Amino acid sequence: MTLTTHAIAGAAIASLMPAHPYLAISAAFASHFLLDAIPHWDYSIRSDSINPDVAAAMKFDGALLADLLTIGADAILGLGLALLLLARPGHFALVVCGAGAAILPDALQFAYIRFPREPLVSLQHFHCWMHASRDLRKRPVLGLAAQMGLIFAFLLIARVLPHFDVL
Template sequence: MLPSHPIVVAVAGFASHFVIDAIPHWDYPLQAISVRKNADNRLLKADRRLWMDLLTIATDASTGFAVAILLFYPSAPIWVIALGAAAGMLPDPLQFVHSLYKREPLVTLQRFHVWIHTKRKLNWQIGIVSQAAFAALVAATALVAKQ
């Protein structure tokens, strides 16, 4: 929507993460990586659980990039779309970084991320369906607005 303003795209993508996190949703479980309050990921072992977590995260991120490009190309250059998508995903990897380095501004960002994140957890069956329906609604709205 703002292809000539990539900084605005990045800021909007980053901010949208927190808006979306405030909506009740399903978070897939990770087996080895943790972002809980007292998480310390410095002791991670390169075992099957870690590789499965990384595969899950990579699949999720790749799907997010693909959907964003399908929705917004050719309205904006692919690099601007990727920038907005990456900025929208960035708060979650920053939670992992915070578990390794508990320093500012990561401490304040993590505190805000936990505060804004919905406390209402959906069970996985409802969660997947509701998130798919929400994504379809956003996609349909974007496609209609594009025309």
């Protein structure tokens, strides 16, 4: 799933629990694996150096640059939208941490490639185990629409749920 979707979902979840920041950030981190379990579309990783499935030696080439630009733009878009749509006075840091925690598992995949040691090995196995085996790679329009729907649902939950005083 894109980092934008993960970031907004994590920020939305964290924003629901301002009184419990550690629980909020843990829930945002856990949301990554649950969202990955849903069959989804994702952009391809071009560089074998940062593709966890290949884990090739580091090679600084055009593919790596293109990946860094794509992944960087995705992460910045997610953090930016999360702040724009979910940050409220006093909860700025919580929203940033929620978004960051939700995209952290994918960053830790890259760490695993370079440092394949515990606890990264177990986390990588869990990440792969949770990840949907079916994907929508061949159906990008449906895949993007589904992720936009998920983003909208999380934004709606973050806006509506606090009014019911259930948390």
